[in-house]
Amino acid sequence: MPTLRRSAKRDVVQEILNVDDSARAIEPVATNLESIITNPDDGHIEALGVVNDAQGKRESKGKELAKAAVAAVDAPVAKRSKLPAGVQFPLLSLISFSISSLLYSFLNEWTGSELANVGKSLDSWVEVGVLASWRITELALGWFGNFDSLDLAGLNLLAHGPTMYLLSTFYNISAPTAIAAVAIEMASTFIPFQLLRPLSGVHAGAKGVANREIVTDVPIAIYTTLLSTIIYSITIFTAMHLTVPQALVLYFQDIPSVEPAYTANYVGILPVMLAFGFAARSFIFTPFAATGPTTEDRKLDEFDPVTATLGETLLWNLWGYTTRAKVIISRTLVAIVVTGVNTYLQTYITVPGVESAGAASWASTWAVAVSLVGIALALVGGEE
Structure with a gap:
């Protein structure tokens, strides 16, 4: 690596690191830094590259301080569960199902079984098994x-919101009941994840997160939320009047009325779409904005198509993106799949009189909406 020459009189300061003030942890070695590498999962600093110093003792000292800085900046926000790894996911699933069952029982008591009266009775164990299996798949994916608890809460709003919107708009379910049902789905994943896994550095506001000034910037948060909301609104409004x-x-045999589809307007759907826009952002x-350069990104520059094998070349062409690009691609794909599959299953299995083609049509509308949001956010975020 290149050598930086500097005055021998310039002393390194702040040798004692304050873990609680991790933002200052890298100051003592700032003049020796060549690169900062962050973790792709939470944006924490993963490695600091220190350039060679003309004086050997300062080089050694700088490296020691760099290691200490990494430890200070990347200190965990909260401790992970001490339970055995093999027990954690089964326990998480059990807690999730228990919370969901308990809260839905309270909801039925509170609303006079409003939701149960509209929904289809699940008489087949196959249907029950499909829904339970998909729920476990959702939890396993998270x-x-x-993902952390806030990730799962947002993802569940995107996935369960479309079915509740259908019931509220066309099946005369009251808005408080629909909102409560979505809140139950969110709580049944948020609580167990919060108990067994700490928040990521992105959501906990850790000082070591890359691009922290962007992640915590209120105007940017408002702008990206409004952008997502507008895309959702235009997509759903257009679908309401076309498909x-x-x-x-x-395909919806027992639907009371289709008039709300023809009378839908931007003002009426905007409050609902605002919730979807916030969750999508x-x-x-x-996580996309909070992802900085990683050690994996350096390998992109080292790829040589001449010496690479066929498999390496195919992998490069299919997945040869920076870590930052991979984050938004994978998250958008997860949102599309979970939204589409969950909306299809919930609509087809739990709403009476709905044929498979009808459920697929309704689900695809929302899958298209979230895919457009992902593309727009990728363009806004840009690529480093």
């Missing part, structure tokens, strides 16, 4: 995908 009415007439954009 757990093994290293949804035909699908409702053909939180799940997709925030």
Whole structure:
């Protein structure tokens, strides 16, 4: 690496690091830094590259301080569960199902079984098994995908909101009941994840997160939320006047009325779409913006198509992106799949008189909306 020459009289200061004031932890070695590498999962500083110094003792001292800085900046926000790894996910699933069952029982008591009276009775164990299996799949995706409680809360709003919006708009379910049902779905994932896994540095506001000034900037948060909301509003409004009415007439046999599809307007759907826009920004954009360069990114420059094998070349062409790009691509794909599959299953299995084609049509509308949001947020965030 290149050598930086500086005055021998210039002393390194602040040798004692304050872990609580981690933002100052790298100051003593700032003049020796060549690069800062962050972790792709939470944006924490993963490595500091220190350039060679003309004086050997200062080089050694700078490296020691760099290591201490990494430890200070990357200090965990909260301790992880001390339970055995093999027990954590089964326990998380059990807690999630228990919370969901308990809260839905309270909801039925509170609303006079309003939601149960509209929904279809699940008489087949196959249907129960499909819904339970998909729920476990959602939890596994979040757990093994290293998402935290806020990630799962936002993802569940995106996934369960469309079905509740359908019931509220076309099946005369009251707005408080629909909102409460979505809140139950969010709580049944937020609580167990919060108990067993600490918040990521992105959501906890850790000082070591890359691009922290962007992540915590209120105007940027408002702008990206409004952008997501507008995209959702335009997509759903357009579908309501083009594709949804035909699908409702053909494939929703017991629907009380399709008139709300024709009378839908921007003002009426905007408050609901604002919730979707906020959730999409939180799940997709925030982790994307908080991802800095990583050690994996350096390998992109080292790839040589001449010496690479066929498999390495194919992998490069399919997934040869920076870590930052991979974050928004993977998160957008997760949002599309979870939104589409969950909306389809919930609509087809739990709403009476709905045919498979109708459920697929309704689900695809929302999957398209979240995919457009992901593309727009990627363009706004840019690429380093």
